[in-house]
Amino acid sequence: MKDSYQKYHFSAISIKKEVARRFRAFSKLVSDSHTHTLEAIMNFFERNDLSPNDDLGIKNNRTNKRINALIAILKNIEKHQTLPTKTMLDTLFHEIANQEDQEGKEENFVFETSEPFSRDTEMEHYRNRYEEIQQHLGNYKNxxxxxxxxxxxxxxxxxxxxxxxxxxxxxxxxxxxxx
Structure with a gap:
């Protein structure tokens, strides 16, 4: 090991004692020498286009909870919006395919015009619906x-x-x- 270091020229850097202690402890975890550790750190920052001052925000529970909440929101969107829309589109395309199969058969639809509600019948409808809802509410209260x-x-x-x-x-x- 000493032979491999003899071909290198070393340089001294002045740093605070507390920082030097932390770096030595960290260096033991990462590599067998301080040079390799420092090189690995610099390569990591350069390769990932990061700065040591960048705040990635992934080191605390609050961020993990936010990420989990985002995952839950995306799953909810997929479940309640994307999948029903896909089902509707599949049904629509299935119907179009069935219509193309039955092109030779034409059907005539007759649309009847219904009489518009008069004010009295509309009021009667809403009054009846209101009474039904009041009755259900009374049942729930009981x-x-x-x-x-x-x-x-x-x-x-x-x-x-x-x-x-x-x-x-x-x-x-x-x-x-x-x-």
Whole structure:
């Protein structure tokens, strides 16, 4: 090892003691000599077109959480926007292909003109819909009142208390299916 260093000419660099200690510890992890370590560091920065002052921002949990959130957003977009759009386009192309197969067959569609809603029938429609919604809301309020009546407060021995719902599993499953 000493023979390989004899062909090199060394130069001294003055740096602070704390920095020199850190570099020596780091150098032991990276390479067998300080020269090779420093060379590897410089090659890395040059090869990746980086500066030591660049903030890559990937060394903390907050950044990892942001990256995970971005991944979740992209998966959500793919699931709720891209895949349904692809399905619709596939269906459309499938229908076009079916129409091209049936080119010889023409169908005549007759569109009937419907009478426009009058103000009274439109108001009647909205009134009926409002009453239906009010009835559903009343049913939900009654179910919630029943649930609240079945709840009891249990005081915790070592911690905070909690509410317990006195309902068997079958009743709970029926309630979930109703809602």
């Amino acid at each position: 179910r919630m009142q029943e649930l609240l009546e079945r709840m009891t407060y249990v005081k915790g021995t070592f911690g905070r208390g909690y509410y317990k719902l006195n309902m068997d599993e079958n009743e709970f499953e029926r309630l979930k299916n109703e809602l």
